[in-house]
């Protein structure tokens with residue numbers, strides 16, 4: 001082995017660059033973060049050839065003083081922290097004092113900057129190990145950093161760069177994240193001389209629509225929650241339009257885009273009961289936390305964080321998100337029906353309906369719902385899901401509320417209501433039973449009889465009481481009160497199949513929701529059953545007080561709002 005040597009400064013920087021400067025997109029991220037730290041209000045990004053030829057970021061931030069320019073390029077030189085205590089409570093994006101030095105070691109870099117104190121600007125150039133003199137430059141307040149020919153001096157790394165289109169794609173992703181992190185800043189993105197994105201300073205909802213598309217905004221619910229020093233806000237995608245790919249999941253911690261297991265897990269759990277199969281929720285969430293409660297110095301790229309109290313953070317995010325995406329319909333805004341856009345951009349964030357009316361406002365009506373012939377009160381005083389108008393083809397309920405027309409899939413909605421009641425019952429001990437006047441006797445196979453006898457206690461907990469009427473016959477004497485009028489034979493067979501396959505313990509724990517959903521299926525109002533207006537109203541009122549009633553047990557939506565504006569659009573009215 002040869003003797004130990006101290007590595008030359010350039011090589012040290014190039015090694016460090018390996019960690020932070022993976023591709024043009026990582027250069028872009030570092031430059032953008034510096035502009036954010038400088039307090040910029042407007043930032044322009046210029047890329048050439050996917051950023052391989054040039055990445056340039058121009059801002060109107062506080063600028064760099066003349067004498068600090070060479071320092072900005074030096075390793076371990078930063079204006080952002082001084083002490084360990086600063087590091088532990090760091091609120092800026094940067095703090096390592098390393099990014100520009102690393103970038104300069106593997107590219108040609110120019111900084112032109114002007115601070116408030118200076119009568120004009122100054123510029124400096126660096127290329128590999130070489131750093132030029134500071135020269136005067138004409139410019140406004142702010143900084144422009146230009147990085148050209150990435151990896152010009154490290155051909156081995158240059159080989160790893162992909163096509164221009166791929167590298168541009170990565171740059172766009174970085175741009176998108178930062179734009180979503182800071183909607184109050186204006187951003188422009190230019191590629192090969194063409195403007196590919198222009199965003200003015202705007203509220204988060206508008207920024208989300210501009211960056212992620214209007215569909216995302218319309219299919220998401222605003223969220224705002226606070227507990228102690230923790231605050232979570234942003235947009236949580238409603239379960240219905242969830243997609244198969246996890247490509248719209250943005251978590252920011254104190255304005256920094258992160259990929260974090262604790263947060264991702266909380267989100268998965270919040271959506272767990274609402275999403276069907278492998279579908280992925282979409283969300284854009286900002287978590288604000290005392291900087292001392294989170295360590296961002298985990299990896300040089302800073303996309304990982306470590307929470308001091310990850311349990312509390314998990315609980316808080318889970319709770320806030322759950323409330324936002326699975327509220328009873330009475331508190332939730334509406335999953336707007338997607339109406340084909342007719343040319344001009346629609347309004348920004350559709351105003352939330354005045355749905356947060358106190359329960360008392362329609363409780364009185366609920367009592368009245370038991371009596372026949374309810375007159376249709378005016379839409380203004382209508383409860384959130386409105387008053388029933390009619391039933392369509394035995395499948396949908398049409399109702400009128402303040403905003404317009406509500407369409408309810410009555411079977412899906414009823415199923416959800418029954419399921420939530422069964423769940424609540426079970427959590428209180430056991431499902432409420434109703435004794436049957438005439439026992440329901442039906443044939444089963446011998447294995448079913450054995451399973452039933454073995455699991456008598458569990459079945460009773462689920463509201464089913466039976467006697468064995470013969471080697472192939474069960475007589476059900478009591479059934480879950482909510483299901484007693486349904487198809488009991490099918491219900492019992494299904495429960496027995498579940499018990500046989502998974503065992504009682506599993507069925508009541510991990511499989512519980514699936515089991516209850518299966519049971520609820522047998523009770524629910526079947527399509528083609530005619531409901532009276534009173535029954536329809538009763539169903540609407542129950543939806544309003546039922547948790548997660550916005551989607552059925554299979555994750556499909558149970559109702560849609562069509563606003564008057566939506567209808568006007570359909571008929572091209574008012575234009």
Ligand SMILES: Nc1ncnc2c1ncn2[C@@H]1O[C@H](COP(=O)(O)OP(=O)(O)OP(=O)(O)O)[C@@H](O)[C@H]1O
Pocket residue numbers: 030034035038059061062063064071072073077078079080093094095096097098099100101142143
């Ligand atoms: N756009 C800018 N506007 C004003 N000052 C800047 C800008 N870019 C860089 N600087 C100055 O140059 C210094 C070095 O930047 P660099 O990105 O290398 O390190 P850092 O941001 O402090 O830490 P990190 O390595 O974590 O990014 C910064 O501390 C800052 O003082």
Ligand SMILES: [Mg+2]
Pocket residue numbers: 030033034093094095099100
């Ligand atoms: Mg930096």
